[in-house]
Amino acid sequence: MFLKAHRIPESLLFNAEGLSKRARILAMEAFDKKFFYGGSVCSNGGHSLRTKAGHCIQCDTSRIAFQLRSSDAGFVYLCYSKRIELV
Numbered sequence: 001m002f003l004k005a006h007r008i009p010e011s012l013l014f015n016a017e018g019l020s021k022r023a024r025i026l027a028m029e030a031f032d033k034k035f036f037y038g039g040s041v042c043s044n045g046g047h048s049l050r051t052k053a054g055h056c057i058q059c060d061t062s063r064i065a066f067q068l069r070s071s072d073a074g075f076v077y078l079c080y081s082k083r084i085e086l087v
Contacts, residue, residue: 002049006057006064013037013049021054028052034067 003010014031016024017038024036035057037048047058051067080087 002058006061008035008064025052034071
């Protein structure tokens with residue numbers, strides 16, 4: 001219900017059960033997953049859905065948008081001025 005309400009497709013979820021933090025992060029990056037479950041539950045509400053960094057997305061839903069934005073592909077534009085030789 002939570003995933004549907006926040007438009008999070010199951011394809012973005014990763015089962016991190018039994019993995020160390022390092023192994024979880026490496027696997028999530030390799031498979032391009034944004035959120036995980038199967039780790040420890042949060043102390044506030046006993047939730048198990050978390051960002052790659054381990055933050056509970058059910059206690060603080062703003063972390064959903066942050067995670068999606070911060071892991072999106074993007075472009076970096078560079079400008080150069082010949083006159084003042086500044087990039």
